[in-house]
Amino acid sequence: MIPFVIWNRQNQSGPAGVEQHDDAAAQVAPQPQSVPLADALVETIPDPFVLVDAGGRVVAANAAARHLFAARMTGEHLSQQIRAPSILDTIGDVIETGVARTVSFERRTGGGRRFEATISSIASGLPDETAPAAAILLRDMTDRQHLDRMRADFVANASHELRTPLASITGYIETLQGPARTDQAAQDRFLGRMLEQAHRMRRLIDDLLSLSRVEMNVHRTPSSVVDLSEIARYACEMMTSASKAEDCKIRVDAPAAAPVTGDRDELLQVVQNLIENAIKYGRSDKGIDVIVRIDAARRKVSLSVRDYGRGIAEEHLPRLTERFYRVSEQESRSRGGTGLGLAIVKHILLRHGADLDIESRIGQGTTFTIAMPVAGELSAAAE
């Protein structure tokens, strides 16, 4: 534990209440000038920090604690602010036994946030009943807990997604070993389905790896200048065979050059993902439009992928970029989807400091637009 300084507001006239503590031993250090220093130090702790006396009354509270609870909490009993019996009982135990403890509790007021409280006893050596007897350091664990839950959900979802094709492959193998052992036609059919399921597992693993790679890089901002117009044209070319198979025409409308700062492979992956979705979920007879625009006044480059499919209901829009979120699981599966495409897109764009906007009208289609800053000076060709 980091050694810390405590102080006694009740006894500011003299140095007796000023002590230096670490987790090994308490040591009296009479330094009159360190009273304001201790004050200043405790004020700078970003987490709420409170001192209570043996009766549980607040002796001092730093700025974070005053912000969380009440501006004037000194002199009040701590139970006015924290109602959880677990923490109040533990403070009594810690004062009695001298052994520090950590407990977690939930505060119902303020949106039900979860805190972890580390309570340490203070041997002030003062006979005074109002001397600090325990120090309480709080840590807001709400976001951390939310992240932990998201991570656990992700592992559970990924395992489930992988287990489904694996279960069907196992089922086919058992059938081939048993009832279909001598049935040539059934063998051919089942081997074909096994291959399909193996491909599905492969796509899932590729997407999971891709997502984890992008996530690992998310805080490294790219530095090279690339041309979004060229990327749009190249992505369309790469998707030609997929669009031909669906009889879907891709139209590109882009200026000669649209310079942005980015990673070419990753931006290509974004555009390909968006085109692939437009092919899969759009109406093939109406084609797809890929449009790059430069807004010179706002110094932004935008790239839109527009389809004319059945559209997406509004309630789904904010959740589309969540991992494994699909409007229709059945449709996504039958189209070879993994539910990870837009999560990968979101993370790549996050790394690029780019925005993603989704506009959709039921029965009319969907437009995904990415927007990012122009890189460098705009050339005449670009404008």
Ligand SMILES: Nc1ncnc2c1ncn2[C@@H]1O[C@H](COP(=O)(O)OP(=O)(O)O)[C@@H](O)[C@H]1O
């Ligand atoms: N252009 C689109 N039109 C309609 N729905 C779409 C479109 N793009 C994405 N979606 C919906 O968003 C979901 C998530 O997309 P994505 O993350 O790429 O996963 P996948 O395509 O593998 O299912 C899709 O399953 C689909 O329901």
Ligand SMILES: [Mg+2]
């Ligand atoms: Mg997709």
